[in-house]
Amino acid sequence: MTTDQIIATIPFSFGVVASTRVGNLLGARSAVGARNAAHASALTSVLVGSAIMTAMLAARDNFGYMFSDDEDVVRLVSQVMPLLASFQIADGLANACGGTLRGQGRQHLGAIFNIIAYYVLALPIGITLAFSTRIHLGLKGLWIGQVIGLFTVGTAEYVVVWLGTNWDKEVEKSMFRNAEEAKRRALLEQYEQDADGLTN
Known part of the structure; x- marks a missing residue:
């Protein structure tokens, strides 16, 4: 999990870039x-995720030694490494497309997808696979649940960005939001000027 959290900073950056660039x-x-920025971000994140996945798969048998000399730990890390590696593609796609949705002002969709993917799919599936007396995959089962959840989020967000976006309409909505923000700022400035006039 520590490794995943460190590596997750890479796809997270794609989300930040996509949000800023698409919004601007x-x-x-x-x-x-x-x-074009949205699709470039998604494609780049998948390519970078694929490169990270390849490196992790190549190092799967030795990776555990970074954390422990215990052969059982190394063996367990080697068993879950393909799942952790595949996680990288989905993580990149989910972050890039989530960033695009934020740039469009549709972050509520990302929230809905995450709630469904993790609380309805990932947790129940992972817990069942890990702790069921019939299946009992242990740590591997928990990671399978996580992978299913993240691929669900990444795929759903990409479908919305790719198929469910009318980009001309998004420009119109952006213009409306900018006009509303300008009105709000003008009212706030007027209020501050009136307050200053009362105190002076």
Whole structure:
């Protein structure tokens, strides 16, 4: 898990970049640019995730020695490494597409997908596979649940970004949000000026 958390900073950065770039391009009224940035972010995250996955699979038999000299621990790490490695592609895709949804102002969709994927799918499946007396996959079962959850989030978010986005409409919504924010700021400035006038 420590390794995954360290590696997760890479796909997290794709989400931050996608959010900022897509948001800025929508604000600049560039539907085509925003769409291209979203897809470039998703593709790059999958390619980088694939490279990380390949490196992890290549090191699977020796990776456990970074944490312990115990042969049982090393063997267990080697068994779950393919799952942890496959996790990297889904993590990259989920972060990049989640960033795109945030840039569009549709972050509520990411929240819904995460709740369903983890609380409805990943946790019940992982706990069942790990602790069921009939199946009892142990740690491997928990990771299978996590992989299912993350692939569900990544796939759902990508389908929404790829098929469920009218980029011209997103530009219009962005313009409306910017106009509303400008009104709010003007009201706030007027309020502050009036308050200053009363105190002086």
